Amino acid sequence: MTTEEKIFNAARIVFQKKGFAGARMQEIADEAGINKAMLHYCFKNKQQLFEAVFMKAFSQLAPQINTIFNSEKTVFEKITQFTHDYISFVIENPFLPQFIIQEMNNNPEFVMSILNHENRPNPTLLIAQIEKEIETGIIKPIKPKQLLLDIFSMTVFPFAAQIMVKGILHLSDTEFKQMMEERKTIIAQQIINSIKK
Amino acid sequence: MTTEEKIFNAARIVFQKKGFAGARMQEIADEAGINKAMLHYCFKNKQQLFEAVFMKAFSQLAPQINTIFNSEKTVFEKITQFTHDYISFVIENPFLPQFIIQEMNNNPEFVMSILNHENRPNPTLLIAQIEKEIETGIIKPIKPKQLLLDIFSMTVFPFAAQIMVKGILHLSDTEFKQMMEERKTIIAQQIINSIKK
DNA sequence: ATCTTTATTAACCAAAAGGTTAAACCAAAC
DNA sequence: GTTTGGTTTAACCTTTTGGTTAATAAAGAT
DSSP, rough: HHHHHHHHHHHHOOOOOHHHHOHHHHHHHHHHHHHHHHHHSSSSSSHHHHHHHHHHHHHHHHHHHHHHHHHHOOOOHHHHHHHHHHHHHHHSSTHHHHHHHHHHOOHHHHHHHHTTSSTTTHHHHHHHHHHHHHHEEESSSSOOOHHHHHHHHHHHHHTTTHHHHHHHHHEEEEEHHHHHOOOOOOOOHHHHHHBBB | OOOHHHHHHHEEEEHHHHHHHHHOOOHHHHTSSSSSHHHHHHSSSSHHHHHHHHHHHOOOHHHHHHHHTTTTSSSHHHHHHHHHHHHHHHHHHHTTHHHHHHHHHOOOHHHHHHHHHHSOOOOOHHHHHHHHHHHTBBOSSSHHHHHHHHHHHHHHHHHHHHHHHHHHTTOOOHHHHHHHHHHHHHHHHHHHHBBBB
16 A cells, blocks of 8 residues: 555545544544654645545545436436445445535535536436436435435435434444344335435 | 634535545634634644534534434435434535535544544434334335445435536536435435325 | 723744655666 | 665644633613
8 A cells, every 4th residue: 555545545534534624634644653744745725635535535435326317217226326335335335424524614615616517416317317207207206306305315414414313313333234234125115215206 | 794603614614525634724714704713722733623623514414313313203304304304404504414424534543533422323222113114014125224225325315426426417506406406305205105004 | 980700802932734855765677 | 785766654834713812882770
């Protein structure tokens, strides 16, 4: 592992745990097991290091969504596949959702600039498809954007609010993980069940 | 408005926008229109000022939940009332969910200590009730905790991830607010529809 | 009026944090 | 072996930040 990779991984860990404002360059250096000056040798400054980490995190999440949303499947198939794949991915990266949401709120300008080009999550095609299937009579007349919001809410929220969820529902780490495993299939069933005609 | 109230309100605004680590005492003082030394005259230090703000925020959210969850209504009525009332409240305090979730993740020790006494959200009664209604045959056989998680996810997530949601679904402030108004009734319909026998 | 207590401020302080520098290290090239 | 280039570090610098202090203003009490 190159020094740059060591720094990047350390930065990812610290930024995801503490957020941009709470993270300390010294802590990142310690985590990486190198001198603080090396951070600035490899990355210009804290902001740029953070942007590298954030961009990576975001670019891991976003394209997945598009691939599924813009495939040739039916809406029901897409919902089933998305919830399953997304939860599988986030179980392996449980800090990502909270990290992205938090920094989006604390740093909207920077994040919006990312959202404006690249392979950002783009639901327009899926929305059109939902409208079509509503006309065809496959799906009940609902608002597509509300449906999308439901899907995202049910998949992402439990991870974003992980600590609170564990606290209120009295879940151990393993119980939580097991609930999330169940959700891989439950969510799609539940949603499809409530919108199919 | 007393000076202490001015400080508290200013602190609430700044903490909710920037989080604990990102907030600056000077910024809070400016927001309150007073000298920085007054902060320390009224509140011992940043941590205590933050805890006051956080506690207030949390104590606004939590008891509401209990009142509804432990009332004498049916599960369907509780779901309907909770989603409606909760969204109404959060529309007026749109920064609260993200604020609480963020600080829970960044400061778990402190927050868990709050979750351990007081009138914390306690779903045990509601869970028992759900199990009973499943036996009675009113509700399909589902896992109560998954149901609770669905309800929270659908109500809270859109506010916690507000910026991202607006960005991805291309919503203006008013469009977002209108969607949330709709959700006051949509969510309960959707959930009840998918779990009633 | 004067004294005492409570608010409020400007100026200051020490520690923390991000960032820089100049020197040391260490490989490969000659 | 010495030079040359990129790495790495210890020590240092500057700015920011939370927090303090000592002096001032305002408000009650006597």
